[in-house]
Amino acid sequence: MINTLIEMFSYTFLVRAVVVGILVAICAALLGVSLVLKRYAMIGDGLSHVGFGTLAISTAMNAAPLTVSIPIVVLAAFLLLRISENSKIKGDAAIALISTSSLAVGVIVISLTTGMNTDVCNYLFGSILAMNKDDVQLSLVLAVVVLAMFVLFYHKIFAVTFDENFAKATGVKTNLYNMLIAFLTAITIVLGMRMMGALLISSLIIFPALTSMRLCKKFRSVTICSAVVSVVCFFSGVVISYTQATPTGASVVIVNILAFMLFWAANSIKGGFQNEKV
Secondary structure, three states, X not given: OHHHHHHHOXXXXXXXXXXXXXXXXXXXXXXXXXXXXXXXXXXXXXXXXHHHHHHHHHHHOOOOHHHHHHHHHHHHHHHHHHHHHHOOOOHHHHHHHHHHHHHHHHHHHHHHOOOOOHHHHHHHHOOHHHOOHHHHHHHHHXXXXXXXXXXXXXXXXXXXXXXXXXXXXXXXXXXXXXXHHHHHHHHHHHHHHHHHOOOOOOHHHHHHHHHHHOOOOOHHHHHHHHHHHHHHHHHHHHHHHHHHOOOHHHHHHHHHHHHHHHXXXXXXXXXXXXXXXX
């Protein structure tokens, strides 16, 4: 195992992928706890489809992917919040509306420009070769911002997550924190999508939070456990991908599924012991 890890980290592209992936996994897990508890977890899926459309457009324009993708995906995140809050179109319907439209635009743009080639698979399912130095630097900045946000505004995020109306009544600027979460989620999605793919990136947001909730009951413990689970599952998925020559994104998702099943089983056993004591 040690020799395998040494061999892995002898490749520069793998080092970049692991660094970016771990940082994105931490950010996605922390943001995912709030999104899952607010029943807005599928925003990651919607924004990833928007990201697919913007990547297709940036490829057609021969522009830098991050330069085009980040502003548009952030704008889509804000638009999703506004639509769900101020109109008759609710969150799930708004996500479906924007995500399918963006996916269709992306497919049309690619088919009319570069053609339906292997690049489409890289966009949809990710490619570990897609990481570069800019991604590493942006991931470091993102990770610092997300961690700082959770440390400095932990109590306000807790209040907004569990009872937004009460938080607003006590003077918390709920719209500001919702926008901040949406902004950071959009950037996380764009960074992680190139490695995980548009169809799989939402797993980094949903699975760690749901997995940790099987055993942990407090918001703080769920948040910490979610971050740890996300990092362990991502790294394990990359190792499996390298040793077994499987797609990276799919390998990470499979490990997350196994972790969820393990935590679910542990929770069932724990519940059985407690019932016996009663």
